[in-house]
Amino acid sequence: MAVPRFWREIPNRYNLVGARCGNCNKVLFPPRYICPYCRRMGKLEPYRLKRRGKVLSYTVVHIAANGFEDQAPYLLAIIELEDGPRLTAQITDCNPDEIKIGDEVEMIFRRMGEESQDGVIYYGFKARRI
Amino acid sequence: MRDVAVIGVGLTKFGELWDLSFRQIMMEAGARAIEDAEIDGKQIDAMYVGNMSSGQFIRQEHISSIVADHAGLVPVPSTRVEGACASGGLALRQAVIAVASGIHDIVVAAGIEKMTDVLTGQATGALATAADQEWEVFVGATFPGLYALMARRHMYEFGTTEQQMAMVAVKNHHNARFNTCAQYQTEITVENVLKSPLVTSPIKLLDCSPITDGAACVILAPAEKARKFTDIPILVAGTGQASDTISLHSRSSLTSLRATIEATRTAYKMAGVKPDDIDLVEVHDCFTIAEIIAIEDLGFCKKGEGGKVTEQGETAIGGRIPVNTSGGLKGKGHPVGATGIAQAVEIVQQLRGEAGKRQVDGAEVGLTHNVGGSGGTAVVHVLRRSD
Amino acid sequence: MDVGIVGYGVYIPWYRIRVEEIAKVWGDDPENIKRGLLVEEKSVPGPDEDTATIAVEAARNAVKQAGIDPQGIGAIYVGSESHPYAVKPTATIVAEAIEATPDLTAADYEFACKAGTAGIQTCMGAVEAGMIKYGMAIGSDTAQGAPGDPLEYTAAAGGCAFIVGKNGSETLATIEDTYSYTTDTPDFWRRDMRPYPKHGGRFTGKPAYFKHVLSAANGLLRKLQLTPQDFAYVVFHQPNGKFPMHAAEELGFSKEQVVPGLLAPKIGNTYSGSAMMGLAAVLDQAKPGERILMVSYGSGAGSDAFSIVVRDTIEKKRNATPKVLDYVNRKVNIDYAAYVKFRRLLVK
Known part of the structure; x- marks a missing residue:
């Protein structure tokens, strides 16, 4: 991911800044620029989501995505956050045999990857079991 | 709006075609379709080419021109259509719309992917661009990983088992043995699947469709003119397409593809059919769980029972609703841009009664179901024998 | 001086490697090492951790414990000898991740193992001089010890953040x-x-x-x-x-x-x-x-x-976040092979 593309999403990736629609009150994450429920009537404002959620589904990835080879095998999950939105995230610091659907997690700050060995380092969110 | 019929089909061998280039593969499928339709290439009014990612696989965009050029058909209008793994199905739909509208008469719908000119890691990376780069791939999602998340949730909600998923692969490999164009010609067992290397739990290597080179082509004409070219025109009775969120996590259900349900509803309505009227289907089994979810969403069984009906043999040739008689993406191979067209080729051959050892007796109505990404796009066609 | 600690937070990675695991690789006598160094095991950062992520976890704990608006933090100093970049501050990453940006000054410090306390002194000076309301000083490291060097037994990973402010009811x-x-x-x-x-x-x-x-x-x-x-x-x-x-x-x-x-x-x-x-x-x-x-x-x-x-x-504040011993006791032991993989020591 090129530097500007990563950089402009730093608030979203570091601090789970999404959006809340002033019209329907729904919280949206990952960020959106039009409320999909209200469309033109929507009034989106930045909203920082709470860092708590629970596991809806998970997989242990053995054949890693490009750039994630050194982390394999790793846990990938869909998390439903307390504020409502769902996101895809790795679950870190966890024995893969111990994870269950419904487990409570907190979103934490971790190293996601790097542009190259001499490129920028990408940081973002992962989940950790509470 | 005019009725539209298929007057010719062509398919290349699917597999690792090391000695054939993108151009050669495309020309082979096209030539076969033209021969099958018994037309002269100069009669073609337009072409739509489904292709997911020539840019990443062969570093070549603008393939619409290459296809027209190498077919010797310039200046015919040629358009590339992209919707990830649904590119082929979308190209077919665009071709159908072009004929139905009356703008063009003889229209080619083609699909192609040349995937083995890059290393496997690069190919899977290219396929992953069908997922959300910002919010799925960035965090480490792989394509099989997204389907694994669906599979795990399906197991959790409905008790679907890894054995049942394996049975999809076993059936589709079995069907592929009767298809000379299929990539795999070997039977496998449930045990083979269960003991194959873990890709992303619960998905194992033999739950996955392979990386494949191949091309497919169908030629369409207005139904009223179709008899000039073929004795058994196959009517495109219904077409439906729908979109959904790019990210799996943004969907209200992880065990159902809304795009499939919506596209199917449209196609069924247009064709005036119900699931019971369908004699066979080609569904998008990029992973075994995808076939289980697809047969549920298409209405061939209740939600959650896709694994069970597979286990009971209802989806085998000779069963209640034969699924993926061609071998499907799993057994026949999955050259992504070609898949949607190849599905139509199989249904046409079946409805014509030309499917040899895998023939479904008396098949009159068939359906194709082609999915892009993890379900961001779905396109469904209902085909009917119209003699 | 009229300054104090408004909040503090720590973070220690989940992984540990025991002296025995390392000694086995080099043919050392683990009992001698343990007796000589008074060390049984050391913390190891996970493959997705570095000085910045450790600093962020500690800093977030400190902000939570302090109960302050992070926008009031006027300075962040991260002391480390293992900054992820040779050039490009860790402190800006922390500042962004605790939502203290953009009205603040930030810098990385390096003075071997005392760069963090140098940061505390800087914050004390700036608070005392009225330049800033709160200052955050962090010591965070994923320490490197060459394979086979005695340092390998002790070079560990962890971080601690202190928020310094004017003495008052907020200071613990x-x-x-x-x-x-x-x-x-x-x-x-x-x-x-x-x-x-x-x-x-x-x-x-x-x-x-x-x-x-x-x-x-x-x-x-x-x-x-x-x-x-x-x-x-x-x-x-x-x-x-x-x-x-x-x-x-x-x-x-x-x-x-x-x-x-x-x-x-x-x-x-x-x-x-x-x-x-x-x-x-x-x-x-x-x-x-x-x-x-x-x-x-x-x-x-x-x-x-x-x-x-x-x-x-202190009585009101210190139960808001995990204690040091919570982190010390929250652990899983790994072998030397996993350690080598996590520390990115494999040549590829």
């Missing part, structure tokens, strides 16, 4: 005073572009660690007219478990005063976070009114000594 402890002792003593160094530090072996002891730690401690005691008996606890930089015990003895502190802040036996040497985390462990249990002496040490060489008096506010 007063920083009475600080005193530093600095000379040019090359006992441990890492040259540019080299992956691992070098050290002077036994030279790191008497002329380096002990000379600076003892001088700084004595300097501060003299300045404040205090004796070891005036302190409930003493915390030193902990390159191993043994050095701080010796230092305490030399200065006339008892074992009881030093043990509560002694973390090296369980987690190793967390470098820039080491003395600060020992202080945090003491603050986790100290009673209002108790006085703490903390002395850091950075090779090269220097020591910063601080005298800290616990205030009533």
Whole structure:
């Protein structure tokens, strides 16, 4: 991911800044620029989501995505956050045999990857079991 | 709006075609379709080419021109259509719309992917661009990983088992043995699947469709003119397409593809059919769980029972609703841009009664179901024998 | 001085490697090592952790415990000798991740293992001068020890963040005073572009660690007219478990005063976070009114000594976040192979 593309999403990736629609009150994450429920009537404002959620589904990835080879095998999950939105995230610091659907997690700050060995380092969110 | 019929089909061998280039593969499928339709290439009014990612696989965009050029058909209008793994199905739909509208008469719908000119890691990376780069791939999602998340949730909600998923692969490999164009010609067992290397739990290597080179082509004409070219025109009775969120996590259900349900509803309505009227289907089994979810969403069984009906043999040739008689993406191979067209080729051959050892007796109505990404796009066609 | 600690937070990675695992690889006698260094195991960062992520976890804990608006933080200093970038600050990453940007100053500090306490002093000065409302000083490291070097047994990972502010109802402890002792003593160094530090072996002891730690401690005691008996606890930089015990003895502190802040036996040497985390462990249990002496040490060489008096506010604040011992006890042991993979030591 090129530097500007990563950089402009730093608030979203570091601090789970999404959006809340002033019209329907729904919280949206990952960020959106039009409320999909209200469309033109929507009034989106930045909203920082709470860092708590629970596991809806998970997989242990053995054949890693490009750039994630050194982390394999790793846990990938869909998390439903307390504020409502769902996101895809790795679950870190966890024995893969111990994870269950419904487990409570907190979103934490971790190293996601790097542009190259001499490129920028990408940081973002992962989940950790509470 | 005019009725539209298929007057010719062509398919290349699917597999690792090391000695054939993108151009050669495309020309082979096209030539076969033209021969099958018994037309002269100069009669073609337009072409739509489904292709997911020539840019990443062969570093070549603008393939619409290459296809027209190498077919010797310039200046015919040629358009590339992209919707990830649904590119082929979308190209077919665009071709159908072009004929139905009356703008063009003889229209080619083609699909192609040349995937083995890059290393496997690069190919899977290219396929992953069908997922959300910002919010799925960035965090480490792989394509099989997204389907694994669906599979795990399906197991959790409905008790679907890894054995049942394996049975999809076993059936589709079995069907592929009767298809000379299929990539795999070997039977496998449930045990083979269960003991194959873990890709992303619960998905194992033999739950996955392979990386494949191949091309497919169908030629369409207005139904009223179709008899000039073929004795058994196959009517495109219904077409439906729908979109959904790019990210799996943004969907209200992880065990159902809304795009499939919506596209199917449209196609069924247009064709005036119900699931019971369908004699066979080609569904998008990029992973075994995808076939289980697809047969549920298409209405061939209740939600959650896709694994069970597979286990009971209802989806085998000779069963209640034969699924993926061609071998499907799993057994026949999955050259992504070609898949949607190849599905139509199989249904046409079946409805014509030309499917040899895998023939479904008396098949009159068939359906194709082609999915892009993890379900961001779905396109469904209902085909009917119209003699 | 009229400054104090508004909040503190720590973080220790989940993984540990035991002395036995490392000794097995090099043919060392683990019992000798454990006895010589007073270290049983050390913390190891996960494959997705580095000095920045550790600093962020500690900083977020500190902000939560302090209960302040992070926009009030006017300065962030991250001390480390393992910053993820050679050029590009860690402090900006932390500032962004705790939502303290953009109205603040930030910088990375480097002074071997005392870069974090140097940050505390900078914050004290800026707060006292009225330049900023709150300042955050972090010591965070994923320390490197060359494979086979004795350092490999102790070079650990962890971080600690302190928020410094004007003394008042918000401060959980007063920083009475600080005193530093600095000379040019090359006992441990890492040259540019080299992956691992070098050290002077036994030279790191008497002329380096002990000379600076003892001088700084004595300097501060003299300045404040205090004796070891005036302190409930003493915390030193902990390159191993043994050095701080010796230092305490030399200065006339008892074992009881030093043990509560002694973390090296369980987690190793967390470098820039080491003395600060020992202080945090003491603050986790100290009673209002108790006085703490903390002395850091950075090779090269220097020591910063601080005298800290616990205030009533501590009772209200310290249960908001995980305690040091929670992190010490939350662990999983890995073998040397996993350690090599996690530390990105495999040549590919």
